[in-house]
Amino acid sequence: MYIYTACFGSFVFNEHFKLKEKILFSKDEILKNFELIEQGKQTEAEKMLSVKYKVEKIDTQHAKFHAVLEFLRDYKKEFFDANLLISKNKIKNSVNEDLLIIQTIDNLAEIKKASNLLSKRLGEWYSYYFPELIEQINDNETFARLVSSKSKEELMKELNIKDSIGSHLEKDHLEPILNLAEQINSLSRLRQEHEKYLESLMNSYCKNLSYLAGYLIGGKLLSQAGSLKRLVLFPSSTIQLLGAEKALFRHMKTGARPPKYGMLMHHPFVQNAKKDEKGKAARALADKISIAVKMDYFKGEFIAPRLKKELEEKFK
Amino acid sequence: MYIYTACFGSFVFNEHFKLKEKILFSKDEILKNFELIEQGKQTEAEKMLSVKYKVEKIDTQHAKFHAVLEFLRDYKKEFFDANLLISKNKIKNSVNEDLLIIQTIDNLAEIKKASNLLSKRLGEWYSYYFPELIEQINDNETFARLVSSKSKEELMKELNIKDSIGSHLEKDHLEPILNLAEQINSLSRLRQEHEKYLESLMNSYCKNLSYLAGYLIGGKLLSQAGSLKRLVLFPSSTIQLLGAEKALFRHMKTGARPPKYGMLMHHPFVQNAKKDEKGKAARALADKISIAVKMDYFKGEFIAPRLKKELEEKFK
Numbered sequence: 182m183y184i185y186t187a188c189f190g191s192f193v194f195n196e197h198f199k200l201k202e203k204i205l206f207s208k209d210e211i212l213k214n215f216e217l218i219e220q221g222k223q224t225e226a227e228k229m230l231s232v233k234y235k236v237e238k239i240d241t242q243h244a245k246f247h248a249v250l251e252f253l254r255d256y257k258k259e260f261f262d263a264n265l266l267i268s269k270n271k272i273k274n275s276v277n278e279d280l281l282i283i284q285t286i287d288n289l290a291e292i293k294k295a296s297n298l299l300s301k302r303l304g305e306w307y308s309y310y311f312p313e314l315i316e317q318i319n320d321n322e323t324f325a326r327l328v329s330s331k332s333k334e335e336l337m338k339e340l341n342i343k344d345s346i347g348s349h350l351e352k353d354h355l356e357p358i359l360n361l362a363e364q365i366n367s368l369s370r371l372r373q374e375h376e377k378y379l380e381s382l383m384n385s386y387c388k389n390l391s392y393l394a395g396y397l398i399g400g401k402l403l404s405q406a407g408s409l410k411r412l413v414l415f416p417s418s419t420i421q422l423l424g425a426e427k428a429l430f431r432h433m434k435t436g437a438r439p440p441k442y443g444m445l446m447h448h449p450f451v452q453n454a455k456k457d458e459k460g461k462a463a464r465a466l467a468d469k470i471s472i473a474v475k476m477d478y479f480k481g482e483f484i485a486p487r488l489k490k491e492l493e494e495k496f497k
Numbered sequence: 498m499y500i501y502t503a504c505f506g507s508f509v510f511n512e513h514f515k516l517k518e519k520i521l522f523s524k525d526e527i528l529k530n531f532e533l534i535e536q537g538k539q540t541e542a543e544k545m546l547s548v549k550y551k552v553e554k555i556d557t558q559h560a561k562f563h564a565v566l567e568f569l570r571d572y573k574k575e576f577f578d579a580n581l582l583i584s585k586n587k588i589k590n591s592v593n594e595d596l597l598i599i600q601t602i603d604n605l606a607e608i609k610k611a612s613n614l615l616s617k618r619l620g621e622w623y624s625y626y627f628p629e630l631i632e633q634i635n636d637n638e639t640f641a642r643l644v645s646s647k648s649k650e651e652l653m654k655e656l657n658i659k660d661s662i663g664s665h666l667e668k669d670h671l672e673p674i675l676n677l678a679e680q681i682n683s684l685s686r687l688r689q690e691h692e693k694y695l696e697s698l699m700n701s702y703c704k705n706l707s708y709l710a711g712y713l714i715g716g717k718l719l720s721q722a723g724s725l726k727r728l729v730l731f732p733s734s735t736i737q738l739l740g741a742e743k744a745l746f747r748h749m750k751t752g753a754r755p756p757k758y759g760m761l762m763h764h765p766f767v768q769n770a771k772k773d774e775k776g777k778a779a780r781a782l783a784d785k786i787s788i789a790v791k792m793d794y795f796k797g798e799f800i801a802p803r804l805k806k807e808l809e810e811k812f813k
Contacts, residue, residue: 269662276625276664284622288677291618295611302607306600309592346585348592357694361604364687371680378673 184227184236185249188215189263191226193234198248202230211263212270278386279408285379286404289372296368297321303361310355311347325365389473392485394448401444413478421445421467450492465492500543500552501565504531505579507542509550514564518546527579528586594702595724601695602720605688612684616641619677627663641681705789708801710764717760729794737761737783766808781808
């Protein structure tokens with residue numbers, strides 16, 4: 182006698198593949214049993230039937246599997262429903278930290294883009310009123326904050342600007358400009374909130390990476406790789422150059438000088454290195470990051486502080 | 498004897514171009530006098546000196562003007578200061594309705610761009626949680642409003658969605674998404690405020706155009722032309738095609754079919770015309786707009802309702 186377990190039930194057949202006994206799964210059992218089947222374990226139903234009959238197990242590799250397939254044709258609907266349930270459940274559980282981190286990283290880039298777009302307009306528009314301010318304030322967020330929180334007179338006094346060639350604008354004309362500035366402030370606040378969220382995500386999901394690379398650079402590395410798992414598979418030389426793909430391919434194509442670092446360029450450890458040691462610093466940092474992500478992926482200890490210390494000592 | 502008035506003062510010379518008497522202007526007088534000079538009128542100082550002496554006026558066209566120039570060399574600083582003052586004043590007064598309308602039109606386009614950017618992200622991110630919603634709601638602003646104001650359960654009930662394959666997200670993971678939606682709401686509100694501002698600008702500056710074309714399309718026409726003055730100089734056939742430059746040049750270059758309308762395409766009058774009469778409707782509308790902007794520029798009466806009525810009767 183043979184036993185076969187499909188996603189929707191277990192079946193015992195005699196030698197001629199006539200059905201001897203069947204146990205169909207309930208909705209709840211389908212998901213639970215499917216997990217067991219995927220892991221290659223016996224389901225409860227199989228255990229029960231194996232105790233009752235002397236059975237040989239049939240799976241998709243078995244020579245007589247075609248007979249099972251023939252039999253299953255009568256169970257199209259059950260098969261379809263169970264598959265749908267399993268697929269839906271898989272989708273439901275597909276959202277993981279990797280995806281959330283990547284969304285947050287991409288979103289931060291877009292918030293910045295939107296903020297820059299509106300800031301450029303604010304600079305041009307507000308300069309009808311007070312063109313001297315933009316000459317002194319380079320940072321978009323600071324500019325918007327000053328514009329929306331202080332009057333022209335206050336700003337002139339604070340920044341020691343004696344005279345302005347800006348036009349006088351009535352309240353009606355000034356208000357839309359100030360509203361635009363307030364919107365940019367609001368985008369700044371959103372950016373800060375999302376950075377905090379990213380930080381907490383990174384610290385719980387890959388603490389070592391986050392500590393060593395910083396949550397922003399760490400998140401970008403993960404996002405570039407596609408997942409923590411893929412990042413773990415990268416050699417440290419790849420990590421060193423992540424984000425410098427353009428320069429790398431230019432190097433390979435035209436023989437231009439190869440890039441020394443990608444995303445890691447913005448890391449304080451590389452930024453603070455001496456000019457002729459930046460490449461070396463990036464390589465050493467990538468080495469340690471490569472260790473850190475492995476610790477994170479395999480749920481190892483929190484060793485990042487030690488790694489950081491080693492780095493710092495090496496480059497003292 | 499000769500008299501010459503520069504931007505910083507009036508001077509009377511004898512036959513040998515020795516200075517007889519001078520009146521230098523104060524700061525306030527410089528601006529006032531400069532306006533009179535530009536309009537070809539006599540300044541107070543000139544009048545006074547003309548009464549006192551029997552003088553011939555010298556201007557830049559006069560045969561003996563070189564002698565004046567020679568003399569003015571001693572007044573470099575006064576000349577420079579007065580010019581600076583006049584230039585600053587000109588800049589100060591250069592902000593006019595044209596510029597404010599153009600800024601507002603451009604700004605509205607950018608707010609839309611920023612909102613679309615963030616909305617695309619919101620759609621993707623929120624769909625981890627409730628992918629069925631974006632299939633039912635096409636409009637970005639509506640989507641963000643629903644997401645931020647109602648729970649998944651409420652939305653499922655309202656839209657009659659029985660089951661969701663979305664993942665369960667904890668409050669910590671949901672919050673950043675809702676904050677993003679709130680930001681998009683805030684951008685919608687800003688857009689509304691700025692549209693109201695544009696409407697009031699258009700209605701006070703070019704009431705006829707605004708009434709006939711609508712404040713948004715009217716504003717875009719003005720922005721495309723660069724100013725109301727330039728729009729007045731355009732023939733109505735140009736107004737008809739404003740915004741269709743690409744298609745027009747393609748027509749001229751490759752002989753493709755010429756465009757029938759540009760920005761006016763979005764006008765309800767053209768939209769509601771029969772398919773084979775759209776071009777005709779756009780031409781008639783452009784004719785009337787061409788009249789409307791002339792009335793606006795030359796501060797004429799409010800005749801737009803009559804123009805509109807004529808149009809409607811023609812196409813009944």
